[in-house]
Amino acid sequence: MNRRDADLLTLSIAAEPLDAPMRELVRLHGADAVAAACRGESGTPEVPTAWRDRVDLSPVDAVLEAAAAAGARWVTAGRAGWPVALDDLASVDDPGLAPWGLWVRGEGPAEVTRAVSVVGARACTTYGAEIAGDLGADLADRGWTVVSGAAFGIDGCAHRGALAVAGRTVAVLACGVDVAYPQAHANLLDRIAETGWIVSEHPPGAAPLRHRFLTRNRIIAALGAGTVVVEAAPRSGSLNTLRWADRLGRASMAVPGPVLSQQSGGTHLAVRRGEAVLVASADDVAEELDGLGWSDHGASEALTDEARRIHEALAREQGLGIGDLTSVLELPVRSVRAGLAMLERRGCARRGSDGWVVLRGLPG
Amino acid sequence: MSGRAASVTLDGLVGRPIEVEADIVGGLPGTVIVGLPDATVNEARDRCKSAVMNSGVPWPDQRITVNLAPSTLPKTGSHYDLPIAMAILAAQRAVPPEALRGTAFVGELALDGRLRAVPGVLPATLAAAEAGCTHVVVPEVNVPEAELVEGIAVTGVRSLRQLVAMMTGDEPPDDPPVPPLDPPSTQPWGAGERLSGLDLADVAGHEDVRLAVLVAAVGGHHLSMVGPPGVGKTMLAQRLPGLLPDLERSDAIEVSAVHSVAGLLPADVPLLVRPPFLDPHHTASAAAIVGGGSRFVRPGAMSLAHRGVLFLDEAPEFAINVLEALRQPLESGRIVVARAARTVVYPARFQLVLAANPCPCGQGATRGSTCRCSPAMRRRYGEKISGPIRDRIDIRRTLTTPTRPELAETLATGRGSHDLAGLVLAARERQRRRFDGTPWRLNADVPGTELRRSWPVAEDARLLLDRQLHADKLNPRSADRVLRLAWSVADLHQHDRPIADDVRTALSLRSDLPLDAAMRALVVA
Numbered sequence: 055m056n057r058r059d060a061d062l063l064t065l066s067i068a069a070e071p072l073d074a075p076m077r078e079l080v081r082l083h084g085a086d087a088v089a090a091a092c093r094g095e096s097g098t099p100e101v102p103t104a105w106r107d108r109v110d111l112s113p114v115d116a117v118l119e120a121a122a123a124a125g126a127r128w129v130t131a132g133r134a135g136w137p138v139a140l141d142d143l144a145s146v147d148d149p150g151l152a153p154w155g156l157w158v159r160g161e162g163p164a165e166v167t168r169a170v171s172v173v174g175a176r177a178c179t180t181y182g183a184e185i186a187g188d189l190g191a192d193l194a195d196r197g198w199t200v201v202s203g204a205a206f207g208i209d210g211c212a213h214r215g216a217l218a219v220a221g222r223t224v225a226v227l228a229c230g231v232d233v234a235y236p237q238a239h240a241n242l243l244d245r246i247a248e249t250g251w252i253v254s255e256h257p258p259g260a261a262p263l264r265h266r267f268l269t270r271n272r273i274i275a276a277l278g279a280g281t282v283v284v285e286a287a288p289r290s291g292s293l294n295t296l297r298w299a300d301r302l303g304r305a306s307m308a309v310p311g312p313v314l315s316q317q318s319g320g321t322h323l324a325v326r327r328g329e330a331v332l333v334a335s336a337d338d339v340a341e342e343l344d345g346l347g348w349s350d351h352g353a354s355e356a357l358t359d360e361a362r363r364i365h366e367a368l369a370r371e372q373g374l375g376i377g378d379l380t381s382v383l384e385l386p387v388r389s390v391r392a393g394l395a396m397l398e399r400r401g402c403a404r405r406g407s408d409g410w411v412v413l414r415g416l417p418g
Numbered sequence: 419m420s421g422r423a424a425s426v427t428l429d430g431l432v433g434r435p436i437e438v439e440a441d442i443v444g445g446l447p448g449t450v451i452v453g454l455p456d457a458t459v460n461e462a463r464d465r466c467k468s469a470v471m472n473s474g475v476p477w478p479d480q481r482i483t484v485n486l487a488p489s490t491l492p493k494t495g496s497h498y499d500l501p502i503a504m505a506i507l508a509a510q511r512a513v514p515p516e517a518l519r520g521t522a523f524v525g526e527l528a529l530d531g532r533l534r535a536v537p538g539v540l541p542a543t544l545a546a547a548e549a550g551c552t553h554v555v556v557p558e559v560n561v562p563e564a565e566l567v568e569g570i571a572v573t574g575v576r577s578l579r580q581l582v583a584m585m586t587g588d589e590p591p592d593d594p595p596v597p598p599l600d601p602p603s604t605q606p607w608g609a610g611e612r613l614s615g616l617d618l619a620d621v622a623g624h625e626d627v628r629l630a631v632l633v634a635a636v637g638g639h640h641l642s643m644v645g646p647p648g649v650g651k652t653m654l655a656q657r658l659p660g661l662l663p664d665l666e667r668s669d670a671i672e673v674s675a676v677h678s679v680a681g682l683l684p685a686d687v688p689l690l691v692r693p694p695f696l697d698p699h700h701t702a703s704a705a706a707i708v709g710g711g712s713r714f715v716r717p718g719a720m721s722l723a724h725r726g727v728l729f730l731d732e733a734p735e736f737a738i739n740v741l742e743a744l745r746q747p748l749e750s751g752r753i754v755v756a757r758a759a760r761t762v763v764y765p766a767r768f769q770l771v772l773a774a775n776p777c778p779c780g781q782g783a784t785r786g787s788t789c790r791c792s793p794a795m796r797r798r799y800g801e802k803i804s805g806p807i808r809d810r811i812d813i814r815r816t817l818t819t820p821t822r823p824e825l826a827e828t829l830a831t832g833r834g835s836h837d838l839a840g841l842v843l844a845a846r847e848r849q850r851r852r853f854d855g856t857p858w859r860l861n862a863d864v865p866g867t868e869l870r871r872s873w874p875v876a877e878d879a880r881l882l883l884d885r886q887l888h889a890d891k892l893n894p895r896s897a898d899r900v901l902r903l904a905w906s907v908a909d910l911h912q913h914d915r916p917i918a919d920d921v922r923t924a925l926s927l928r929s930d931l932p933l934d935a936a937m938r939a940l941v942v943a
Contacts (some may be wrong), residue, residue, distance in 0.1 A: 181932030187823035207935060211823070218823035312931050324659035 061089035062154040068105035069093040077149035124232035124258045130155035137166045158230040160247035170198040171278030173292045174208025174254035182285035186217035194221020194334030201277045208284045227254040228270040229262035248257040271295040279348045280305030286320030304343045309332040363391035374411025421508025424522045426545040433545020437487045438637045440505035441673040445481035453486030456494045466503045468529040497536040500525035513585040521553040523681035531578040534559040535599045537681035543567045559598040563688035572825040598685035618657045619832040623824030635661035636845040637906030639859035642772040645817025647780045651773035655729045660835040682934035694726030698737040721764035728768040733813040734802035831943040845909035861905040866898025878918040900924045
């Protein structure tokens with residue numbers, strides 16, 4: 055580990071992620087100086103004894119050793135595996151709110167791109183559980199990574215929904231990545247780690263303290279291109295995630311419920327106040343994200359050259375049969391069929407009464 | 419010379435003592451039976467004559483008059499064969515008349531003197547015991563069910579010969595055993611075997627309906643499920659009996675008696691301890707559901723489901739008169755079949771489970787619905803279940819197709835029937851303690867006024883109900899039903915009395931709203 059990563063790790067050990075005095079000190083003196091002060095290597099800048107005590111208590115080497123045992127690695131901005139989406143947090147507030155680094159456990163891909171956050175009430179209803187699971191599965195099917203908080207209720211259902219269709223999902227914890235919290239989700243967390251990621255800005259072994267959930271929410275919101283709240287009571291922490299999404303310029307969405315249901319009171323309120331867009335399905339979510347430039351098309355398959363050529367050959371008015379296309383383009387029938395199917399799935403071509411016509415230009 | 423033998427007649431489950439008198443007088447040889455016998459009873463003459471002669475006893479060559487008293491009561495059934503034969507044997511002193519005193523006889527005779535099994539032995543024995551008989555003689559195959567009755571000695575015999583020998587003190591001959599009544603080819607519920615091994619955890623998804631089934635089992639509430647075909651309504655209904663505790667002995671006797679009258683009682687295990695489950699087909703006639711028949715009034719599905727579950731699948735497809743016939747038993751727990759000659763009462767305190775499609779095509783109420791039914795069609799379809807019946811259904815759920823994660827069973831593993839039956843048993847125990855010394859047993863049985871007076875709910879719960887009433891969201895009768903449901907929810911959560919959350923859950927159950935996390939926790943393993 056190089057010097058910079060170790061310094062950032064020191065900072066993450068010394069104080070809570072959003073500790074305002076630390077953010078201010080780092081802005082004035084730089085991470086290396088503050089980290090050195092925390093380690094007691096220098097007297098300037100002056101840092102609270104509590105920070106030095108914490109670093110004394112769990113020095114970087116010991117933390118790294120514990121992390122290695124837990125299968126966790128420390129990733130900082132700019133390094134491989136760092137989700138660039140988190141950089142947006144740096145510009146939200148004046149000193150910036152980006153995490154110093156992330157602990158990552160799991161076999162997920164090198165980077166998280168194309169992610170949607172799905173969050174909601176821990177005390178969800180039967181309806182919320184069903185919807186969250188369905189949404190998780192449908193989004194994962196479209197190639198989105200489902201980000202959530204691994205809590206009881208909606209979070210758990212969203213993760214499980216994604217796993218049900220062998221999709222990828224990321225759990226952001228308010229404790230160490232090796233801490234199974236809630237305990238009943240230990241299995242779920244292990245399954246998430248098999249194909250996805252478990253991330254946290256707290257060192258391994260850290261306890262899930264109450265205030266850590268609120269700071270954790272900013273990471274959930276930042277990782278996703280948008281945040282969907284499935285069920286939330288009017289004072290739910292999930293609405294906090296929604297507000298983070300809004301501040302970060304992400305799409306903030308809410309799933310409606312029965313108007314008599316308390317657990318949908320918060321989502322309804324968010325929609326009514328204009329803090330969230332109403333979505334009822336993965337289609338709706340995709341459409342919202344499409345508006346932010348996150349095209350859903352081509353998620354699972356890249357357009358083949360044949361498909362592009364077929365698209366060029368098709369007209370808007372005059373329909374063309376498969377036979378016409380094979381002879382004009384000199385392609386085998388099978389390639390033409392495959393290409394047309396690909397275009398149809400994307401909504402770019404359609405079989406009309408007199409053959410295939412083009413509907414719109416190719417995306418991207 | 420005259421002889422007498424006691425027997426019983428059955429009016430539904432209610433038996434009445436019958437005295438069979440035989441008088442042998444001079445005159446042209448012949449036998450007459452008086453006392454309003456029907457064709458079956460009249461034919462007893464010829465069966466008795468052959469059976470007696472084939473048992474080694476001469477048939478009197480004189481005029482025999484057999485009277486079945488009280489003579490104004492119409493008689494039907496082949497079980498009078500044995501008492502008629504015994505009265506005639508006593509009249510000619512082939513058996514000592516005093517040996518017949520205090521003994522009731524029930525059984526059908528074969529021409530060779532064998533004693534054939536008859537239906538209804540259990541209620542007949544109950545009636546005999548009630549009428550003061552100390553002893554009952556029944557066909558040997560019927561002994562297990564007769565022995566369920568306490569306080570009466572039961573003798574089973576295989577043939578008239580054996581009985582005569584016993585009465586005269588001779589060594590009874592060893593006759594071959596007689597086969598039991600033909601077991602019904604289609605057992606309506608097969609003594610619970612058909613449903614054993616069905617587990618609620620097998621149902622994918624439908625958390626809220628599994629909860630609805632659980633609450634229904636706790637308080638004996640009626641349940642209705644609406645959903646597209648193939649979504650799991652029948653699966654869920656079939657798993658309700660598995661959650662119910664065994665019948666108490668008095669109930670088990672009553673249920674067995676109804677099945678005995680219908681001839682559906684298995685000869686080997688006559689006491690039905692599991693709550694019955696009846697799922698008549700929607701083409702069933704009113705007589706099959708309600709009970710009926712020209713001479714002998716057989717109990718229908720409603721009575722066979724007594725203390726158990728009556729499941730009407732595709733409820734709107736049932737004939738209107740069948741559905742309307744549900745009203746009386748739902749209200750009073752019994753069914754009265756009135757005929758010109760007689761009125762028969764059968765018990766019918768069943769738990770009703772209705773399943774229906776949302777519309778005639780069945781595809782309405784689903785996401786991405788392809789339903790083309792017009793609003794008028796849908797309304798007509800729904801209205802087949804009339805308001806008075808719909809009003810008595812406490813729990814209503816709409817089923818949607820399970821989502822993919824639910825089908826993959828990754829969302830949550832459901833708790834098994836075994837676990838849930840334990841919850842039901844505990845909740846029922848609370849009810850038993852609460853209703854001790856009252857005529858009621860389950861929350862669904864208790865009249866609203868009584869419930870409000872004797873068992874007040876928590877203050878916040880009362881306020882919530884009052885608000886609903888004042889806002890005209892509930893009428894007073896519905897409020898009572900919500901209250902009963904709230905008690906069942908409270909019993910499940912082991913609350914001493916319903917709190918506001920329990921009432922809220924009850925309201926959700928009744929108005930098809932999502933159920934809260936505390937409820938979810940009950941069915942999620």
